[in-house]
Amino acid sequence: MTRVWRDWGGVLLAAGAALPVLALVVAGLVRVRRNTLPAAEAWWRSVAEVGAVAGTVPWVWMILTPRAAPRAVDAVPLHDLVDLLTGAPTTAVVQVVGNLLVFAALGFFAPVRLAGLAGPGRLFLLGAAGSVLVEVLQYALDLGRVSSVDDVLLNAAGAVLAGLLSRPWWAGRRAASAPQLAAPATPRR
Secondary structure, three states: OOHHHHHHHHHHHHHHHHHHHHHHHHHHHHHHHHHOOOOOHHHHHHHHHHHHHHHHHHHHHHOOOOOOOEEEOOOOOOOOHHHHOOOOHHHHHHHHHHHHHHOHHHHHHHHHHHHOOOHHHHHHHHHHHHHHHHHHHHHHHHOEEEEEEEHHHHHHHHHHHHHHEEEEEEHHHEEEEOOOOOOOOEEEO
């Protein structure tokens, strides 16, 4: 864990220091929206948008930080994961949990904000699309990192798992906002 703090302590401190600013951004968005939306909807939207961005940016910052290593590609599914799980337990935990968290905030808040993203399949595709973009950037920018299909799978799985955690919020809101179909009229005799 000392290595994690050494490598990413600055990012973690910056993310923590940004929390009061993020609260002000949410409050400002709510203030702007309260004239056109009900108060609860203004809060839901604002918290979801700021949460998705603020919870994802630090992780993307970490994985786009250059390293002094040659770039590489591992396109064989589960190859990296098997190597991780047979290696040092601390490294495995940090890598697996870290990859699950990369798009977790996006997966948690996206269906709260956009009903069209609700559902595990859609969240998996959202997480996978974001992850593919990051993996391509890692390779194209020659950041000394391994671009791996396993990272894509773990990042997408993290988005789905986090989305399932937020299901009580988005499922209830989606059901409430869905148009109710009228029952067909029965002819009178």
